[in-house]
Amino acid sequence: WGHRRLQDTFGTCGIPKIGWQIDPFGHSREQASIFAQIGFDAMFFWRFDYEDKKKRLAEKSMELIWQGSDDLGSSSDIFTSAMEMGYGPPPGFNWDLANGGNDDPIIDDPESEDYNVDKTVDRLFTYAKVYSNYYATNNVLFPMGTDFFYQDANMWFKNMDKLIKYSNQRKSNGSNINVFYSTPTCYLHGVHMANHTFPTKKDDFFPHASNTHSYWTGYFSSRPAIKRYEKVGNNFLQVCKQLDVLTQGN
Template sequence: VKPGYVNVHLVPHTHDDVGWLKTVDQYYYGGTSLSLIPSVSHSFFGFASLALFLCCVSIYFCHIPCTLNSGCALCDETLRIKLFCLSSGQLEFINGGWCMNDEASTHYNAIIDQMTVGLQFLNSTFGECGRPLAAWHIDPFGHSREQASLFAQMGFDGFFFGRLDYQDKANRLKYRNMEEIWRASPDDLGAAADLFTGALYNHYVPPGGLCFDIGCKDQPVEDDMALHDYNVANRVGIAVNTSLDQVQHFQTDHIMWTMGSDFQYQAAHTWFKNMDKLITHTNSMAVRYS
C-alpha cells in the first residue's frame, strides 16, 4: 500500500454456479454432454497444485457444495491440501453458504438455513481458518435490506455484490457511491445491522483486455524483449488507464479488480503467471496521480 498512489487489489476468484445448467455433481466433475464442460474440481486442483509450490498465490472460492463435494473432495490428501492453503492464507472461502441465495424473493428463514448448512460444514471441517470474512453476492438478482441485516448479524466484515439496476449503477458511479455503509435496520437494530457494502465496478469479471484464463482471448504479457510480440507497454497501458478511470468513481485510492469468472482457474498457472508479470511491470512504471 502506497499513499498517494492508486492501490489496485487483484482478487483471483472462480464463480461456480450451483445447479445452473447441470447438477452439482456434474459441475464438480465436468460431466454430461453439454457444450459447457467446466469442472470445479479442476479449478481447485489447478490452483492447489500451483499453491503448494508458490507461496504467493491465493484465490477465493464460494459455493460450498461445489468446493467441498462428496466423495474424494474429503479424502485425506485433498483435505490436507485445502487445510494447508487455508492456514497459509492462499485459499479463502467467501460467503460460506450452500449458495448465493436470491435476496428480494427469498424468505429469511430459507436464507438463514442455507447459510447455516454451509457455515457449519466449514467450521466442522476446517475450524476457524475456514470462516468467511466477506459476504459475496456477485450473481444473484435483486437486493433486500433484510439480506444486509442478516449478513451484518452473522458477523461479516463486508458485503460485495455484482448485479444492480443500470440506473442505480450510473448514479453510484457519478456520485462516487460505489461503496457505503449499508444501514439495514436503523430504527430497530441500529449499528448491529450496519455493514460495509461495495458494488463491484466490472460486474465480477476482469478488466477489459486483462483476462488471462485459458478460455480468454486477451493477449498474455509477453515481456521477453527478443519476442516479435513484446507488449509490456501495451499491457501496462491498459492496466494504468483502467485503474485511473475506475478510481474516479470511488472515494478512496483503493480499488478492486475481480480477476476471474465462471469456472476459471482450471489452468491456474496462466492466470498467476500473467498477473505476476502485470504487477511487476506496472509497479516499475508506477504513475503518481493527484
C-alpha cells in the first residue's frame, strides 16, 4: 500500500529503491533477501562488528554483493555498502546549532579575520582522500546530517553551497575532486559505472561487537515467543519472592 501511495502521489520515481539501515545493531541475511525481492537496488548500513570492519577497511571490501538466499539465487542478491564514517557528517562539518553543533560556519569574506574557506576545503579533501582508501571505486559518500538535524536547514544548505562552490573551484588548479549534492541512488549509479567486481557474502552481520567486550546481542531473536514467556514468567517469579518474604515475616 505504501509504495502504491507514493507512486500515485509522486510517480514511479517516488518509489524507494534503497534500503537505509543505518542504525540497527547487526543485520540479517534475510533482510538483504527481503530488500532484493521488493525491488530495492541496494542497501546501506553503518553498524557491524569492529573486527569485520577493520578487515574490510584494509581489503577495500566495505561494499559487496550480499547473497540473501541459496534457494532464491540471484533474485535475492543486493549491492550492500557499509558506511565507514557512520551516518553523520565528518568532524568539523556540524552546522546544526540547535543540536549541539559548534563548528564554525564557512566565512568567505577575504577581508574578515575569520576567513576559513581554505582550511575548511582542505579538511574536506583530507577526509575524502582517507575514505577513498577504504572503498574500491573513486566515489565517496558523505552523509551530511544525522538524528534530529536540519532544525535550521538554511544554515546547513548555506554552508554546503559554499563548500561545494569553493571545493570545485580548485579543479582549475588541478584538483581531481568533484563535490556535489547527491543521493544514495546517485552514488549507486556512480559505483555501477565504475564496473568493479565486488566480493560476495552469504551469512549475517551478526553478532555486532563495538569493541573487545561489548557485544550488542539480545536485540534480535528468532524466538520472540520464548523471550516473551521469559519476561512474563520472571515478573511472576519476582512477585512470588516478595510474597514469600512477607508471609515469613508474619
